[in-house]
Amino acid sequence: DGGITQSPKYLFRKEGQNVTLSCEQNLNHDAMYWYRQDPGQGLRLIYYSQIVNDFQKGDIAEGYSVSREKKESFPLTVTSAQKNPTAFYLCASSPRVDRDFPPLHFGNGTRLTVT
């Protein structure tokens, strides 16, 4: 079955360490997205990519970095510059935004705890 795989489900890190969250999709989607979810704040867009080797900052990109070297993969690095990294991170994908805006397909998320 096609889908989006995020790993690991739970991740623990010490403050000051960079950490990379994995996101892989086999839906053959061009676009991929990273959202951060905090209680009472909904989902906020961190980065998105419409095509390989290209990505754009979302609303809260500071302290994060991404790469898109392959269509199937869109890893997110949470750097030590991110002041409040503890959150639930969701990866999503969709067909390319062209004439209309397609629905997003989501992974099951990674819960990151930084102490």
Next chain:
Amino acid sequence: AQSVTQPDIHITVSEGASLELRCNYSYGATPYLFWYVQSPGQGLQLLLKYFSGDTLVQGIKGFEAEFKRSQSSFNLRKPSVHWSDAAEYFCAVAPGLILTGGGNKLTFGTGTQLKVEL
């Protein structure tokens, strides 16, 4: 830029009762509108989508939503709630006029947590 408001943070209904979750958006033209559902610790699942055509949209799991342009609303409804509907529900809006240069983003509301009493 578009925005979306879900005024109810928590809603509790009895099983078998009807449900309406409110969503209001701000956008200069008709946007793309979505409702997603999230079970605890999981990703989001699409319930339904609207852009044009019939203003009453049918989705999965017996949900429907009605687009009302005059009220800038896209409320989600279900005639009879089941205990398995307990989850968090998110309304989302995307620009109806796709920008060829990019920058087309989906904006989510803050969510409504639904509790179902047996």
